[in-house]
Structures are given as C-alpha cells and as structure tokens.
Amino acid sequence: MVAQLEYVKRVEPLMKDMAKTHGSTFTFDHLPLQQGGSLSPVTIAYETWGTLNDTGDNVILITHALTGDSHAHDPAHPGNCKMAWWNPLIGPGRVFDTDRYFVICSNVIGSCYGSTGPTSPDPRTGRPYGMRFPVITIRDMVRAQHRLIEHLGVRHLAMVAGGSIGGQQALEWGVLYPDLMDKVVVIAATAALTAQAIAFNEVGRQAIMADPNWYCGDYWPGSGPSTGLAIARMLAMITYQSEEVMEQRFARKPVQQAMAPSPANTPELGGRFDVENYLYHQGNRLVERFDANSYLYLSRAMDLYDVSEGYPSLEFALRRLQSKLLLIGIRSDFLFPAAHVRWLAEKVRSLGGDATYIELDSPHGHDAFLKDWDQLTIALQQF
Amino acid sequence: MVAQLEYVKRVEPLMKDMAKTHGSTFTFDHLPLQQGGSLSPVTIAYETWGTLNDTGDNVILITHALTGDSHAHDPAHPGNCKMAWWNPLIGPGRVFDTDRYFVICSNVIGSCYGSTGPTSPDPRTGRPYGMRFPVITIRDMVRAQHRLIEHLGVRHLAMVAGGSIGGQQALEWGVLYPDLMDKVVVIAATAALTAQAIAFNEVGRQAIMADPNWYCGDYWPGSGPSTGLAIARMLAMITYQSEEVMEQRFARKPVQQAMAPSPANTPELGGRFDVENYLYHQGNRLVERFDANSYLYLSRAMDLYDVSEGYPSLEFALRRLQSKLLLIGIRSDFLFPAAHVRWLAEKVRSLGGDATYIELDSPHGHDAFLKDWDQLTIALQQF
Numbered sequence: 229m230v231a232q233l234e235y236v237k238r239v240e241p242l243m244k245d246m247a248k249t250h251g252s253t254f255t256f257d258h259l260p261l262q263q264g265g266s267l268s269p270v271t272i273a274y275e276t277w278g279t280l281n282d283t284g285d286n287v288i289l290i291t292h293a294l295t296g297d298s299h300a301h302d303p304a305h306p307g308n309c310k311m312a313w314w315n316p317l318i319g320p321g322r323v324f325d326t327d328r329y330f331v332i333c334s335n336v337i338g339s340c341y342g343s344t345g346p347t348s349p350d351p352r353t354g355r356p357y358g359m360r361f362p363v364i365t366i367r368d369m370v371r372a373q374h375r376l377i378e379h380l381g382v383r384h385l386a387m388v389a390g391g392s393i394g395g396q397q398a399l400e401w402g403v404l405y406p407d408l409m410d411k412v413v414v415i416a417a418t419a420a421l422t423a424q425a426i427a428f429n430e431v432g433r434q435a436i437m438a439d440p441n442w443y444c445g446d447y448w449p450g451s452g453p454s455t456g457l458a459i460a461r462m463l464a465m466i467t468y469q470s471e472e473v474m475e476q477r478f479a480r481k482p483v484q485q486a487m488a489p490s491p492a493n494t495p496e497l498g499g500r501f502d503v504e505n506y507l508y509h510q511g512n513r514l515v516e517r518f519d520a521n522s523y524l525y526l527s528r529a530m531d532l533y534d535v536s537e538g539y540p541s542l543e544f545a546l547r548r549l550q551s552k553l554l555l556i557g558i559r560s561d562f563l564f565p566a567a568h569v570r571w572l573a574e575k576v577r578s579l580g581g582d583a584t585y586i587e588l589d590s591p592h593g594h595d596a597f598l599k600d601w602d603q604l605t606i607a608l609q610q611f
Numbered sequence: 612m613v614a615q616l617e618y619v620k621r622v623e624p625l626m627k628d629m630a631k632t633h634g635s636t637f638t639f640d641h642l643p644l645q646q647g648g649s650l651s652p653v654t655i656a657y658e659t660w661g662t663l664n665d666t667g668d669n670v671i672l673i674t675h676a677l678t679g680d681s682h683a684h685d686p687a688h689p690g691n692c693k694m695a696w697w698n699p700l701i702g703p704g705r706v707f708d709t710d711r712y713f714v715i716c717s718n719v720i721g722s723c724y725g726s727t728g729p730t731s732p733d734p735r736t737g738r739p740y741g742m743r744f745p746v747i748t749i750r751d752m753v754r755a756q757h758r759l760i761e762h763l764g765v766r767h768l769a770m771v772a773g774g775s776i777g778g779q780q781a782l783e784w785g786v787l788y789p790d791l792m793d794k795v796v797v798i799a800a801t802a803a804l805t806a807q808a809i810a811f812n813e814v815g816r817q818a819i820m821a822d823p824n825w826y827c828g829d830y831w832p833g834s835g836p837s838t839g840l841a842i843a844r845m846l847a848m849i850t851y852q853s854e855e856v857m858e859q860r861f862a863r864k865p866v867q868q869a870m871a872p873s874p875a876n877t878p879e880l881g882g883r884f885d886v887e888n889y890l891y892h893q894g895n896r897l898v899e900r901f902d903a904n905s906y907l908y909l910s911r912a913m914d915l916y917d918v919s920e921g922y923p924s925l926e927f928a929l930r931r932l933q934s935k936l937l938l939i940g941i942r943s944d945f946l947f948p949a950a951h952v953r954w955l956a957e958k959v960r961s962l963g964g965d966a967t968y969i970e971l972d973s974p975h976g977h978d979a980f981l982k983d984w985d986q987l988t989i990a991l992q993q994f
Contacts, residue, residue: 263881363881423861423886424854430887431814431846438838438875440823455821463814463846471807471948478806480917492821497911498646498746503806504813528880534863562945565854 251275251298253342254379259372262365262538269351272376273342274298274334277318278326284383288324289373289409290314290333291390291397293598294464294526295518297341300333301326309601316601323608329386334376336369336397338525343372346521347449358521359445366393366533370400389413389608391556391597392564393526396533403535406550411611415556415597415604418568419542419575420534425563428467429527432460436520445521457520458491458511465510470560470593478503488512546576553583554611556597556604563594584611634658634681636725637762642755645748645920652734655759656725657681657717660701661709667766671707672756672792673697673716674773674780676981677847677909678901680724683716684709692984699984706991712769717759719752719780721908726755729904730832741904742828749776749916753783772796772991774939774980775947776909779916786918789933794994798939798980798987801951802925802958803917808946811850812910815843819903828904840903841874841894848893853943853976861886871895929959936966937994939987941979967994 251274258268275298280286290300292313301318303326305311318324324331335343338361346361377385388401388409395417402412421429439456441447466474481502488508536542555573557566566587573585586607590596597604634657641651658681663670673683675696684701686709688694701707707714718726721744729744760768771784771792778800785795804812822839824830849857864885871891919925938956940949949970956968969990973979980987 359878365881420863422854423857423863423884424849424852426863426884427845427849427857427886427890430884430890431842431849433880434842434845434873434875434877435818435821437877438818438842439821444878459814459817459821462810462817466807466810466814469807471805471945474806474810480803480806480809490817492817494817494820495742495827497816497907498748498915501806501809501813501914503810507810507813524880531884532881562854 251342254376256375256379259337259368259375261362262367263363263532265362267337267344267362267364267368269344270337270372270375271342271344271348272334272337272372274332274376275300276380277301277303277331278329280330280381284381285386286329287377287382287385288329288331289377289385289388289401290318290324290331291373291388291394291401292333292336293390293392293394294530295514295523296394297339298333298335301331313598317604317608323605324389330382332377332380332382334373336393336526337372338364338369338522338529340519340522345519346445346525347519356446356449358447359524361521361525363528363532364525365529365537366396366400367404367537369529370397370404373397373401374405385409387411387413389415390417391415392417392594393530393533395564395597396530399535400533402549402551402553403545406548409551411552411554412549413554413556413608413611414569414572416558416561416564416569416594418564419536419546419572421531422565422568425467426531428463428563429531432463433524433527435459435463436524442520445524447520453520454515455491457518457523458508458515460523461511461514462491462507465507467563468593468595470562470591472560472591473593474503476591478506485509542575543579546581547579549576549581551582552611553581554607555583555585556607557585557587558592558594558596559587559589560591561594561596586610634725637759639758639762642720642751642758644745645750646746646915648745650720650727650745650747650751652727653720653755653758654725654727654731655717655720655755657715657759658683659763660684660686660714661712663713663764667764668769669712670760670765670768671712671714672760672768672771672784673701673707673714674756674771674777674784675716675719676773676775676777677913678897678906679777680722681716681718684714696981700987700991706988707772713765715760715763715765717756719776719909720755721747721752721905721912723902723905728902729828729908730902739829739832741830742907744904744908746911746915747908748912748920749779749783750787750920752912753780753787756780756784757788768792770794770796772798773800774798775800775977776913776916778947778980779913782918783916785932785934785936786928789931792934794935794937795932796937796939796991796994797952797955799941799944799947799952799977801947802919802929802955804914805948805951808850809914811846811946812914815846816907816910818842818846819907825903828907830903836903837898838874840901840906841891841898843906844894844897845874845890848890850946851976851978853945853974855943855974856976857886859974861889868892925958926962929964930962932959932964934965935994936964937990938966938968939980939990940968940970941975941977942970942972943974944977944979946977969993
C-alpha cells in the first residue's frame with residue numbers, strides 16, 4: 229500500500245503536465261473522407277514557431293505520431309526533450325531552424341489534443357461522437373492539414389517531416405500534393421504496414437474493446453476502458469523498442485523502482501520483473517493522457533494506410549512524387565522494418581524519383597525517432 | 612450472422628476432437644516445489660510408444676510446449692501431423708524410432724490435459740485450485756517427470772528432447788540429472804527468456820486477468836475468461852511466427868475465409884484484414900481447448916526459468932551437463948532468438964561440454980519446431 233501511494237504521488241503531477249493542450253485552433257466547415265462520409269465541422273489544434281515570410285514559402289510542416297500532439301517544440305524549455313516531442317530538433321539554429329523557417333505542427337483529426345476526434349461533440353446529438361466518429365485515414369489527416377496551411381497563408385512548403393504515423397503523413401503529403409513542397413522526410417515509416425504490425429495493433433484494440441468500461445465507446449470523458457488501454461499501451465511499448473534495448477535496460481532484473489499498479493490489478497505469480505513494472509507504468513501514463521476511442525481510430529488509420537490506395541498501382545502513386553525524399557530507417561525497428569524503408573527508397577529511385585536512404589544505427593527500435601537526436605540531426609543536416 | 616453460424620459449424624467438431632485426453636495417469640503423494648510449498652497429491656498424464664527393454668535404458672523422453680499435451684504421437688494416424696504435435700518425428704523408423712526406443716511424453720504439471728493443475732480439485736477444499744495453485748517452475752515439471760520415469764521402470768534415458776518450454780525442460784533435465792541420460796536436444800529454447808519475451812507473456816496474462824469472467828481464477832470449468840484468453844492467444848500467435856512468414860501468408864489481404872467472431876465481438880473499423888481474422892480464429896480455438904489459469908501458470912514458468920537458478924553461477928550450472936547436447940535455433944525466431952541459442956551452445960563448449968548448434972533456415976519463426984519436419988529430421992538424424 230505504501231508503494232502504491234508513493235507511485236501515485238510521483239506520477240500524478242507529470243500526468244497533469246502532459247495533458248495540457250497548447251496553441252491555437254482553426255475550424256472549417258466540412259471535410260469529405262476517403263472511406264466515405266464527411267466530418268463537419270472540423271477543428272484543428274496547431275502551434276507555430278518562427279515567422280512566415282512575405283512570399284509564404286519558408287515553411288516546415290511537422291507531423292506527429294499515434295499519441296502525439298501539436299507540441300513538437302517548447303521555446304520556454306528548449307533544452308528539455310521531455311517538454312515537447314521533437315524539442316531538440318526545432319529552434320533557432322537547429323535543423324528545423326525557427327530563425328529561418330515558419331514551423332507548423334498540428335494535432336491530427338481523430339486525436340484528443342484539441343482537434344476534432346471521438347471525444348468531440350457530434351453536432352447531430354451534442355454528445356461525444358464515441359464510435360459514431362467516422363473511419364479516418366492518413367489521407368484525411370493530410371487533407372485537413374492542407375486546409376490549415378491555406379488558412380495560415382502558406383503558399384509553399386520547404387519541407388514536410390515526420391516519424392511513424394507522422395512519416396506516413398509526410399509520404400502522403402508528397403504524393404497527394406506533389407508540387408507543394410521541396411522536401412519530404414519520412415522517418416521509420418513505409419508505404420504500408422506489415423501484417424505483423426497490423427496484428428499487434430489489433431491485439432491492442434481488442435484489449436480496449438474487451439474492457440467492460442468501454443461501453444461500445446460511450447464511456448464518460450475521464451473514465452473509460454483504462455485497463456484495456458493500459459494493456460494496449462504495454463504491447464505497443466514493446467513494439468516501439470527492440471529485443472536488444474530491452475535486454476540492455478531490463479534483462480531479467482526484478483523490479484527496481486516504485487511499484488506501479490498493474491492494469492488488471494492482479495496478484496503476482498512468483499515476483500515481478502522490472503520490465504513488467506516499466507510496462508505497467510507506461511500503460512498507466514497513457515491512460516492519464518489519452519482517449520481510448522482516439523487510440524482505436526488512429527491505430528486503425530495506421531493499418532489502413534497504403535500509399536497506392538486509389539491509384540492504379542504503387543508505381544503510379546510513387547511517380548507522382550516531385551519533391552526530394554529522405555527516408556530514414558532504424559536498424560532495430562521491427563514495427564517499420566528498415567529493410568522496408570530502404571526498399572521504398574530504392575523503388576522511388578527506380579521510378580526516376582530523388583530519394584535518399586539513411587539508416588540510424590540505433591538499438592532503440594522504432595522509438596529511435598524520438599530519442600537518437602545526434603543521428604537524426606546529422607541525417608537531417610545532410611539533406 | 613450467416614457467416615458467424617457457418618464459422619461455428621466448421622470449427623466446433625475440430626475443437627471437441629482436440630480436447631480429448633489420451634493415455635494413462637500416474638499419481639504420487641508429494642512434490643516439493645522450487646518456489647516453496649508443495650503439491651500433493653500429484654497426477655501425471657502420459658503416453659508411451661514402443662517397448663521398454665530389460666535393462667530399462669532404451670528410453671526417449673519428449674517434453675511439450677506451453678499449450679501442448681502428452682499426445683506427441685498418434686500411431687492410428689501416423690501420417691497426419693495435425694493429430695499429434697510431433698507425429699512426423701515419432702514412429703517406426705523415424706528419428707524417435709518406436710521400434711528401438713520406448714518413447715514417453717507426459718503432460719506437464721500446471722496444465723489441463725490430465726496432469727495436476729489449476730483445474731484439479733484442491734484437496735483442502737474439494738474445489739478447483741484456481742489461483743490457489745502454487746507457482747510452479749520448469750524444474751518442478753522435470754522433477755515430476757523424474758518420478759514418472761522411475762515409476763515406469765526406466766533406469767537410463769537415451770535422450771530427452773523438446774522445443775520451446777519443452778526445450779527448457781530438456782535443458783533442465785541435463786543440468787538436474789546429469790548422469791541419467793546420453794543426449795539432450797533443446798529446440799528453440801535458451802538458458803533464460805529475454806525481457807521482450809517476458810513482456811509479451813505479461814501482456815497476455817493481463818488480458819486474461821482483466822476479463823471480468825476470470826473472477827480471480829474462480830470461474831466455473833467450461834466458462835471463464837474466454838475473451839481475455841483469446842486475446843492472449845492472438846498475441847502469442849504473432850510471437851510464434853515471424854514478420855517474414857506473416858507477410859508471405861497474409862500481407863495486407865482482406866479477409867479470405869469464413870468470418871471468425873473477434874474476441875471482444877466488436878464492430879470493424881474500415882474492414883477486416885485476413886491476418887486479423889486468422890488471429891481471431893486461433894484465439895477462439897485455444898479457448899475451446901485450454902484453461903486460462905493453466906495458461907497463466909505455464910507462461911509464468913516459462914518466464915521464471917533460468918538454468919542458473921539455485922547455483923552459484925550460470926557456468927556452474929552448465930558445467931553439470933554430462934550428456935551430449937544438441938541446440939537447435941531457428942533463424943526467424945524472435946521469441947527465443949537464434950543468436951541466444953547459439954550463444955548457449957558456445958558457452959557450454961567453452962566450459963568443456965559437448966554441445967552442437969544447428970540453425971533451421973526457416974521463415975516460420977518459433978513455430979518451426981512444429982512445422983519444418985524435413986529440417987528437424989535431418990538435424991536429429993545427424994545427432
């Protein structure tokens with residue numbers, strides 16, 4: 229019991245801090261959706277850093293991952309990589325240089341950090357959409373971002389850059405609006421998810437929807453399927469890392485830190501390994517800051533993404549690319565295997581496109597795009 | 612609805628068939644346990660094929676994996692690899708030659724196929740143990756098997772062989788009873804699980820224990836946390852395969868077969884991938900044939916196994932080995948990585964032991980030990 233109290237005391241302030249919404253919002257009337265139907269109205273939460281020039285073309289658009297938000301940079305804490313998810317890459321003199329560029333990051337539709345998503349009121353009922361929210365895709369996210377940059381007076385993008393689902397968005401930008409940007413940076417993302425990655429996502433979703441507190445998505449805000457969401461996050465955290473780095477960090481050590489409650493609040497069977505405690509902790513943290521229905525919709529958008537969708541072939545889709553493309557794979561990533569990222573670069577080149585492939589020699593798995601700042605900086609500087 | 616009915620019709624007969632218990636049982640009074648406490652009485656379900664010779668030393672002991680049973684061979688259907696889990700390797704003239712050897716396979720304690728486990732009556736109450744079953748380890752399983760072979764009149768083992776948790780048992784046999792056998796075959800198993808593999812197991816266990824029908828393990832036989840167990844199995848099935856073979860088999864194909872109900876019986880978000888349907892099907896199949904509490908205890912025994920446990924060092928434990936050791940790794944196995952299996956072989960050799968390492972060049976992942984019959988046969992014939 230002491231361990232439990234201590235845990236709550238240490239974690240809660242952090243949770244509240246992370247759940248803050250930042251920046252501005254832009255609302256527009258209507259967004260037709262790739263899978264049919266539409267969303268209206270649509271609100272996009274966003275942040276910007278730096279100044280837009282008179283010609284409206286000194287712009288870098290940053291796109292975020294599954295549970296991310298618009299807070300890619302925190303000028304008040306530029307040295308703290310925990311205060312904003314791409315903080316070390318953004319700022320004066322950094323690779324995304326806010327002295328030269330107008331840097332934009334918006335929260336994707338379907339999310340719960342200020343943009344329209346399942347927690348938003350459904351205008352037909354005035355109550356949260358829940359599972360009446362329509363199926364959205366990476367292309368829908370990109371189309372909504374396009375409306376935002378038009379609203380901000382942007383005429384041309386110097387670069388679109390993102391990792392993971394953010395990388396899928398960056399690639400989609402290049403294919404959907406080929407003449408609108410000079411450069412595209414796709415990190416730890418591919419043309420489409422593997423069967424294995426879809427499978428992992430679906431296990432997580434089943435865990436959420438099996439939680440009796442999910443109520444088919446109609447839980448009250450602030451409550452909901454916290455056990456299921458924590459289990460989904462535990463699994464996702466394994467796929468974001470690698471066997472190698474988990475062995476370095478945890479191996480078979482017994483629990484080392486304050487005991488976190490397990491999602492199902494269950495008895496232990498022969499002790500607790502440190503890796504289990506870590507995953508409980510990560511599960512609990514996500515529950516405090518993220519909406520379960522948003523998790524379902526955004527992870528599904530990740531599965532459904534296929535850059536060739538709606539075109540006669542993959543080649544046809546990739547031939548649309550006009551910008552310079554930088555594809556960054558991560559040696560130890562098993563969610564978006566480096567070999568698939570490299571394959572995409574070679575495919576684009578074989579079709580006459582300008583694609584560069586760089587591989588991060590990192591043990592951190594998929595999460596390297598949020599950790600290996602030095603390697604990322606070098607890769608981006610060279611581009 | 613039609614699809615659902617069709618699914619039930621096709622799958623149910625198979626389920627009943629798989630849930631059969633085979634063979635004989637042996638009951639003894641008392642088994643002290645590695646983690647403390649004891650189990651009494653203890654029943655072991657087992658099967659044998661071939662004939663024990665007068666000197667009691669023409670014996671091969673086969674050890675099974677997590678959800679396996681004693682039915683490693685089915686003489687009535689020797690050509691059907693679905694009727695018994697190592698059928699193609701066992702029989703007259705096969706690598707485990709029943710013309711020459713007395714082959715034994717027993718169901719591990721903690722399981723639900725005839726040996727004492729959480730579904731057995733607790734003698735203190737007359738009701739199923741449930742979670743009052745004690746924590747058991749691989750060493751406890753092996754000690755119980757030792758009692759069984761003594762009972763059968765076995766004086767010496769020509770070989771102990773198993774894959775996955777069966778491989779952990781085979782290794783433990785070599786270390787615990789070093790002068791009792793000539794050869795040990797460890798397939799797709801290592802000296803101890805990785806942090807990543809423990810993590811995957813724990814996600815599955817949390818899914819089971821989060822199911823409101825688990826009732827802290829006190830569900831009625833035949834009911835229970837079917838949703839949680841199906842989700843745990845979905846995840847486990849991913850870890851038993853590989854990215855490569857899932858891509859070959861499923862890639863991003865939409866559902867191809869009869870629609871299986873999903874564990875949480877949930878709405879679909881933008882269609883169903885074939886890999887998802889396959890995993891639902893696998894989840895449902897396990898629920899029909901396996902006990903959820905047994906799954907908790909046996910997966911935990913897998914986590915807790917460390918060959919060095921109770922010895923001053925890993926080297927000390929491995930120096931105890933006196934038999935010839937064959938370690939078989941699988942190129943695409945990420946649950947028990949081939950590099951770790953190879954490392955163990957090298958370690959044993961560096962300590963003066965007789966260890967051979969062979970790697971199966973298979974895309975099937977961990978499950979290759981239940982699939983790649985030709986490669987397994989060649990590896991075993993050479994040993």
